[in-house]
Amino acid sequence: MPDTDMLDRLIRTPVRTDDDVVQLVSAVVGDPLRRQCWVLFLDDRSVPIPFLLPISELPSHPDEHVDDLGSLVADIVEQLAAVDVVLVWERPDDSMLQPVDWEWVDACACAFDEHRVRLRAQVLVHRGGASIVELDEDELAEAS
DSSP: OOOHHHHHHHTTSOOOSHHHHHHHHHHHHOSOOSSEEEEEEEOTTSOEEEEEEEEESOOSSOOTHHHHHHHHHHHHHHHHTOOEEEEEEEOSSOSSOOHHHHHHHHHHHHHHHHTTOEEEEEEEEETTEEEEOOOOHHHHHHHO
8 A cells, every 4th residue: 555645745756866766656556466557747847747547458568559558658748748757567476577578668668769758767666666677778779
């Protein structure tokens, strides 16, 4: 269960560092319950916008709909006047991303880039906590 006092404080505080991102994501998502993805939005001051986009039941592997996701997120960014997004991978069992998860990480990073969505970070939430997903720029270039 998310800590509501901490969450109230965090949604009014700029997200400036990776630690800030991890704290925000941990407060928003709480304990991971199922395999899904979340999109969080940040304004021009890096303050979280009170709008969350949960995405469940993604296909097992990225497909042509990844571009649709990029387009949807770009539309929401425009409507909310967001500047950055944080993509969260909720994984209740795994403390590490599996190969198929890395496919999603890379595919979403590429789709968001194509739609000019600034990706502040991708975060893995698992039983042991949350951590920033480190993208290898060489892998990302190969995937696009």
